[in-house]
Amino acid sequence: MARMKAAQISKAGGDFEIVEREIPQPGPRQVRIKVEACGICHSDVLVKEGAWPGLQYPRVPGHEVAGRVDAVGSAVTAWKPGQRVGVGWHGSHDFECEACRRGDFGVCANGGITGVTRDGGYAEYMLAETEAVAAMPEELPSDEAAPLLCAGITVFNALRNAGARAGDLVAVLGIGGLGHLGVQYAQRMGFETAAIGRGADKQGLAKKLGAHHYLDATAGNPSEQLKKMGGAQVILATAPDSKAMAALMDGVKPGGKLMVIGASADPLQINGVDLLLWRKAVQGWPSGTAMDSEDTLRFSALSGVRPMIEKFPLSKVSEGYQQMLSGKARFRAVLTMAA
Ligand SMILES: [Zn+2]
Ligand SMILES: [Zn+2]
Secondary structure: OOEEEEEEEOOOOOOOEEEEEEOOOOOOOEEEEEEEEEEEOHHHHHHHOOOOOOOOOOEOOOOOEEEEEEEEOOOOOOOOOOOEEEEOOEEEOOOOOHHHHOOOHHHOOOOEEEOOOEOOOOEOEEEEEHHHEEEOOOOOOHHHHHHHHOHHHHHHHHHHOOOOOOOOEEEEEOOOOOHHHHHHHHHHOOOEEEEEEOOHHHHHHHHHHOOOEEEEOOOOOHHHHHHHOOOEEEEEEOOOOHHHHHOOHHHEEEEEEEEEOOOOOOOOOOOHHHHHHOOOEEEEOOOOOHHHHHHHHHHHHHHOOOOOEEEEEHHHHHHHHHHHHHOOOOOEEEEEOOO
């Protein structure tokens, strides 16, 4: 049997282990992918530290996978060996729960998660269910495409479903792993784009990414500034900071929305009277399905949205993970596999 290298975690809180495993054989409805790059996402902490209920070890993390189809199962007709593809967080759905029967696969009650409930892309090869595979345009390099399969799709999908129309003022809170993509998508989607960051030093970057306005939260009150500009139709909250999010509600336009994609477990304290008087809404958005990934990749290729990345070979997975964890990565850490 041919063998491959993979980075696995074998117990909660354990270190990454580079191991040799047999290259897995695809089941009837599975696709085997030769991984070229896999992003390191903050959600990988769930696997590393065992925070996902019922998690089984050993587990190969990784849900920002870019590569090529290597082999397909007997029942797969949509994919061919050699095709460029990506796989994200959404790892499978059961086609049978109420959401699936209504065609809303993204909120399947029994959905699988790539690199969490099944092995992911911190490996030279991985298996994906056929419904979890997204086609990837030729012009996107794998290392830049990888973060678009989680960070990218989450931002893109949240923004396109938030109810803003071309020309509306959209603000992006935070200019990090998600936010630096959010600013690019918002501007490319035709919104008047305001980036909210901390410190004057972020202004140049925000403008370079496409922001029309930069609001420095350390020098002024972004909520008041947005209000003066007429209010934001949508505020995309990417920074995992419930206080900063709540403080922006006043900057949301009547009928507008605070869209939460920065994962913070802290309660979001919002004044209900403000919501009801001004018909404001708060909503969250969890990435999306393979088709949403495909839309994200195509739009990114078309409009020139690219993540800023730091690359690490698979053998340096611990360093890459530490860099992600430290918050110092500018802005997404990506594992690359040897050709
Ligand atoms: Zn992720
Ligand atoms: Zn389902």
